[in-house]
Amino acid sequence: MKFYGNNQIFFILVLIFAIIVATSLVAGCITISKNVDAEPETAGMETPDAHEILVPDPGGAAATQRETKSTVVAAEPFLPGDDKKLGLAFPPDLEIGSSDVLGTLFEEKRSIVLENYAYVVDVASPPLVLWFDVEPRYDDTRESFFIVTVRDRNSGKVAAQGGYGQVHSGSKEQEITLYRAGTYHINIEARQIHVDFKILTADAPLLEETVMPSGQATPNPYEMWEYF
Structure with missing residues (x-):
């Protein structure tokens, strides 16, 4: 048991x-x-998409660029017809398009027989406005023309193109406006034309307009062309 x-x-x-x-x-x-x-417990929290690419805010860089004055220097031109690259998409993020509120960074007057020349402009404070007023020697726009091609200097891509004559406008006074800071190559092809050309930016000094004295005739830019 x-x-x-x-x-x-x-x-x-x-x-x-x-x-x-x-x-x-x-x-x-x-x-x-x-x-x-x-x-x-993630209520109220946003989970980032696995495919989302986080891009840093460029505001600081833009603010730093605007502290530097815009500049313009002479540059090597492109060969005529070398504009086959794709254009850049520059959205108009500033509602400024009038040269009346901008300063003149550069101005020149030329009587051109046949020229292909260029400038490089470093735009610190956009917009960049290229203003020109032409006086063609001939009514035929195939004989007298003034063509402006703007490229992004780093990529070489065409940002804007315009002008008087050939396939472009017949308006003698025009503006080409770009709304972003950056370094641009401005190429000009011209023939048999007189031009008043200005480069304007937001940080350039405002210049007083030169007014001809009353009764004084405007000089004819083609007087010396009779010798060509």
Whole structure:
């Protein structure tokens, strides 16, 4: 009987241990299930798209550029007809397009027989306005023309093109406006024409207009062309 009693006690202890182990395993499974089913506490938080590319805010760079005055220097021109590259998409992010509110960075007057020349303009404070007023020698726009091609100097791509004659406008006074800071190569092809050409920017000084004295005739730019 004593042997039977010892076996009974041992069996009871083993049964209690098995119940404790089983209870622990069930509790662990319930805890894991709750952690899996629970939603993460991210209410009100925006999760970035895995394919989204974060671009730094360029405002600081733009502000730094505007601290430097715009400049213009002579440059090597492109060969005529070398304008087959794709144009740049420059959205008009500034609502400024009138030369009346800008300063004159550069101005020249030329009587041109046949020329291809260029300038490089570093625009620190946009917009950049290229203003010109032409007086053609011939009515035929194939004989007298003034063509301006603006390229991004770094990429070489055409940013804007316009002018008088050939396939362009027949208006003698025109403006070409670019609304972003940057370095631009301005190429000019011209023939048999007199031009008053200005480069204007927001940081250039304002200059007083030169007014001809009353009764004084405007000089004819073609008087010396009779010798050609």
